Amino acid sequence: MIAKSDRDELLLGIDEAGRGPVIGPMVIAGFAIPESRLTELEELGVKDSKKLSPKKRNEIGSALRAMNGVMIDEEIVFPMEIDLAVTNRSVTLNGLEISKMAAIIDKIQADAAYIDLIGASEEKFIKSISRLVSKLPRMVCKHKADSTYLVTAAASIIAKTRRDSEIEKICERFMDRYGPLGSGYPSDAVTVSFLKSAYMEDGIFRKTWSSYKRVVNSMN
Template sequence: MDILGIDEAGRGSVLGPMVIAGVIVPEKMDKVLERMGVKDSKRLTPNRRTILSRKLRKMFEYEIVVISAREIDELRANGINLNEIEKNAMESIILKLKPEKTIVDAVDVKAERFQENLCNDTCCNVVAEHKADDKYIEVSAASIIAKAERDAHINEINMDYVNFGGIGSGYPSDPTTKKFLTNYTYDEMPDFVRKSWATVAKMK
């Protein structure tokens, strides 16, 4: 059975896009992924993620959805919360790749509810669990692709804003990210800033 793993990167970031990736792993390929060193992307160095992501993209069918900071702000302004934004992206990946089975990292506090909604909306066999990226190698593979894609976007922004000292990882806890937001004195924050985030709103 071919299994589609789906995961995201950048959900809680204040800067940059949220990236959702899906990768189809054919039956009996899990051992190959284990030998490659595939695991939850958070347990890998950025360089290792990049290398593995390139290999995975060459080996398997995959799909990536990149949702910009501006899109996130606009959707939230229209009453669509982050869970719905991510769920809609997952649905688009499932409907495009048409897998026999899908495993996703649940974004709802109630994983069963999230699973049921995805099953109903896609007519697909879906398993949704918390920390699925650490339990299922298919989701680990998706997490690597998603994180490497987001890393590339953040690296590009860092290069563009090197004279500002860079933007860091884009997460609110990052001192470089905090410094960038605090020291950016122009009238309007750049498009890669999620202006609807509380971290940014407090600075207005």
């Protein structure tokens, strides 16, 4: 049980969207709100972004961004930065994501942070964060935190809608030339078709992904 103070504490949720796809950026988002206003998130219908339809997710995302007295930070990690982290064993994808979460914690300076856990150990994860922040808030780091804590669910909606907007930019830029790009996941046949047509384009693919390498090898 987390100890609470008598004052209205600022609670921060952090979650990511787009860790696995071969196309487009990963987005790590932070959403912070005073504890006394958590009921406003309930009233908006905030829940894990994966449990919302695209239309509802966009509606709630717009409402969250329009709220007064909240703090939002979005770290957009483009494919080139992801590839550099994957090829650098001293960084790794987990390390890159943790560094972005730490940046959000430092910017928002909340009293408590509720984060979707990376890796198996909460203790190890918190220790990694603590090395990168100027002041560590009280931390609750759990798998599927976006299904448990409203602030983390709000962050998941912010992250997902931002990634969706970045994917839409890619669609607008390349669809006429290569067709639809699908979900961005390598299990999607539409995504694989787009990848086969557009694999030489820079800046949109995670070229360290095995799915990307398989397509490139099959085309050569």
